[in-house]
Amino acid sequence: MSEKQTCPHCAGRKKERTQEEKDALIRRLKLAEGQIRGIQKMLEEDAYCPDILIQVSAVSAALNSFNRELLACHIRSCVSEDIREGKDDAIDEFVRVLQKLMK
Numbered sequence: 001m002s003e004k005q006t007c008p009h010c011a012g013r014k015k016e017r018t019q020e021e022k023d024a025l026i027r028r029l030k031l032a033e034g035q036i037r038g039i040q041k042m043l044e045e046d047a048y049c050p051d052i053l054i055q056v057s058a059v060s061a062a063l064n065s066f067n068r069e070l071l072a073c074h075i076r077s078c079v080s081e082d083i084r085e086g087k088d089d090a091i092d093e094f095v096r097v098l099q100k101l102m103k
Contacts, residue, residue, distance in 0.1 A: 015074075015077070015078060017073070021073055024069060025066065025069060025070060025073075028062060028065055028066040028069060029066060031062050032059050032062040032063050032066065035055060035058055035059045035062060036059055038055060039052060039055050039056060039059065042055065067101060071097075071101070074094075074097075075094075078090070079091075079094050
């Protein structure tokens with residue numbers, strides 16, 4: 001997307017992360033990605049259903065772990081900075097995000 005066209009879901013905002021934050025988050029995503037590839041291979045090899053279900057549960061746990069880490073970073077930086085700057089709508093945005101995460 002060009003600078004003038006922004007993703008409607010991102011509201012045009014960006015978050016600069018430290019390399020350490022990026023590395024930690026990417027590591028978690030790569031773990032989930034590897035697990036998904038493993039599940040695909042299990043399907044190709046006709047693995048037993050419960051074995052696949054257990055691996056799917058592990059992927060869900062990995063993504064939940066990613067969400068917890070990213071959410072903690074978001075609270076410590078974006079939300080707290082917005083509140084300090086008097087942007088009270090940050091709380092409403094945060095509540096909406098939590099509601100979507102807790103579906």
